[in-house]
Amino acid sequence: MDDLEEENKRMKAKTLRTYLARRILQYIFVVFLGLSLVFFIPRLLPQDPIRAIIGQFQQHGAGLDTKTVETMVVTFQELFGLSGSLVEQYLTFWRRILTLDFGPSFFQFPTPVSELLRRFLPWTLGLMLTSTVVAWLIGNIIGGIAGYFSRSRWARLMDVLATVVRPMPHYVFGLVLLILFAYLWKVFPLGGGASIGKPLSFNIVSLLDVLRHSFLPILTLVILNGAVWYHQMRLLVQNVKNEDFVQYAKMGGVRTWCLVSQYVIRNAMLPQVTGLALSIGQIYSAAIIVEIVFSYPGLGTLLFEAISRADYNLIMGIAAISILTVSTLVLIVDLLYPLLDPRIRYR
């Protein structure tokens, strides 16, 4: 038995190590790929947009002094890689990314882009993480139970609801909720992250205020994303339900709640964790859109501003920070997976 244990420990360390190594490698690759795309996309486009943009700058910047415009142009040239050879440009680009130095913002001059990102990112993260965790858990649990008791009437009702809700685009669904609950029936504020004029602080009133403002955006994300998790879980449970170990435990009289939670749902959840990792990019995109509908003070709204004011430094900054954020979240989910699946932890 000692031998066996020794062997087990060695194998366990090995599989876990290869798993982690793969994930971290993938992380580095994704960050590298995404940011390189940010660097190369503008250079691959047929016309020379950068010159056009610089032209726009000089036009728009008429009100600013020449020195300001010049700083903008320099940062911009560096970010888009216009000064020096291609290799030099690429290296400068990475230096700026790694130091999170995207130059000053154009429409909130002279605030640095990184300062704006720091101010708006927490809102996006808060909105996205809360809604994702809630949607994932609710979708999986309801989907799991509905999948197990798929013949019951309420399970069928849930199916129809999810099927109707699921194809709705985030923007349109959010807009409908906004019209219904903020415009026609004024239970929720029309937008924003907190009431204006009140400084944010850690007390109940302030917290409730933030919750009230984020309720509709979170609801939009939870319903639409939850419907996806619900459907996927239901399909997964359909298969897990017929696995020998579930059928056998059922015959053996294992209590229903233990059977549904520990045998069916926990097994069907494993592919859903991988699914979560793969969809974080989409979830993030959805959150950005929903922010715009509700003018929620996160990166989405900031992006909207940046686009309408042609603030390219800021757009670049948001693109870069988005890639970093999303890949980091993917990595975190991937790293959590072994905690749930003993087949990766031990072999």
Add this chain to the structure above:
Amino acid sequence: MGLVLKLESLRAGYILRSLDRNRVIPAVNEVSLEIRDDEIYGIAGESGSGKSTLLKTMFATAIEPPLRIFGGKIYYYVQNKEIDVLTLSVQEKMRLSWQYVSYIPQGSMSVFNPIRKVRTVFLDFLKSHVKEGEEKLLAVATRHVKALGLAPEVLDAYPHQLSGGMKQRLAIALATLLNPRVILADEPTTALDVVAQKAVIQLLREIQRESKNTIVLVTHDMGVHANIATRVAIMYAGKIVEEGSTTAILKRPLHPYTKYLIDSLPRIGDKHVRESVPGNPPSFLDLPSGCAFHPRCPYVQEICKREVPQLVNVNAEHKIACWLERR
């Protein structure tokens, strides 16, 4: 010798739902049999003969869709009292399962929840039948596993860390936890290598000798039946075509189908080419008229095509359903 389980003209099967109509698959057709105390009762037949379905009908809690009972009776004999299983409530069935009758499933490779330790699975099963603290239940499980000659450490493993033979033996341990009177075993040796097969058969035999209970063993492998079964029933197309003591069946098989099955057994020193049954087993959706075996039978007569032969006694211990024996 008392009875532990009895079936009376049992008809069971599945309903196949396709888009335009529902069709009945009569996997068990008018089966009557009596299973006695302290014996190993073997059920043999090709795959698709309905033997696994028959075994499932004997396990009260397994009777639920897609498996359906179309007619007949199932009796248990709990403390000398006859119990009509089909009239029991779900709770009563649950109470009897595992304590009176338990089940070792086919494909034991996958009967353990892959993300739970074997120990936890044992506890899940125990908790639903015995009202005791976790510590005590764990002690019961450990003692039982030890008694079966397995290392108690395997309880701390995850299923994927164990070999197929070990998982099968643990499945047997799981099924016998509460010392049931009847153990239903569905192909327990299939998909195992020869060494593991031998260990499993030995384990089953020891359990039976120890507790003097009954094992109903389904397998297509006549060799296994020859090895441990007291009596054997031969199934064909959802019906029992021959039943008798193992020695009688092996020495003097009467049904042509049984003869084929016995002939396919290897014998030491015999250099004959093994003859397998010609043709293929019939589909339940399209059973031949009369005796279902008649299209494959070398001794087929006119009557075989028209009328179904009943299972009748040849002598006290030997029954057969074949027109050849009615002359």
Add this chain to the structure above:
Amino acid sequence: MKIVQELFRDYRFTLGFIFLTALVALAFLSFLSPYDPVKWLQVPRDMPPSWPHILGTNSKGQDVFWEATFAIRNSLLIALIAASVSRIIAAVVGLIAGYKGGSVDQALMFLTDGILVLPLVMMLILVASIMKGQISLVGLGILLAFFGWPWDARTVRAQVLSLREQVFTQTAMLSGKGVLALVLGEYMPHISPLLLSTVLNNMTWSISSEITLAILGLSKLETPTLGTMLYWALRRQALLLGYWWWILTPVVLTLVLLVGLYFISVSLCEYLDPRTRAQRVTME
């Protein structure tokens, strides 16, 4: 014929089919439009629905109904271009990865997964913001296609992997068939229904992405699409001014289009999935 009959048994397929047929008919009506979709001030502004402007007119002086026929047509066109181009990329990547296996497979899947986890809308926005307002319909379709293939490349690869295990590949390989003949002759028949069923999902994604870009003001705003219609309505405060017909038209059309596409795709997927096709029954 029997297939069609069986499909129509599913209420979702029937509904989806009706929705889509109606929308396609609307799109074709655009060819009969008495108005130029790009020009402003062709009709009185801000009129509620009445004859002859059955869906009213907007603040740009356009007839909302006829504008909507163009919007549907253009949105469908973008979605079709995006879906077909990205199907080609998905098929090629999936086939190569699945057939070649080994390090080619690993490298391609690494790339696919890499693109998959990126916030694609962000990348789209980046490109579109640089090309601001200069992307043609076809260009937008191709741009969307460029980001819309990874998920389905994975699906194709999985299918090829399972096909490769089957005997007929071995037989075909041993009989000396060329790789191309094998791929086209043996794999394509199995993969095309799969690709077909993903077309609808991809169209849904493309239409939603187009709306996103338009709402951000990043597509060619004078071309009517579902997205740009919504953009103008929101931009001109149609909601606050009470011009509900202007904002409701693109919203309802979008919902009908996406629900229709989704229903058909779900119903097709279930039909193609052998597990749900006839209730499976375990024997023995």
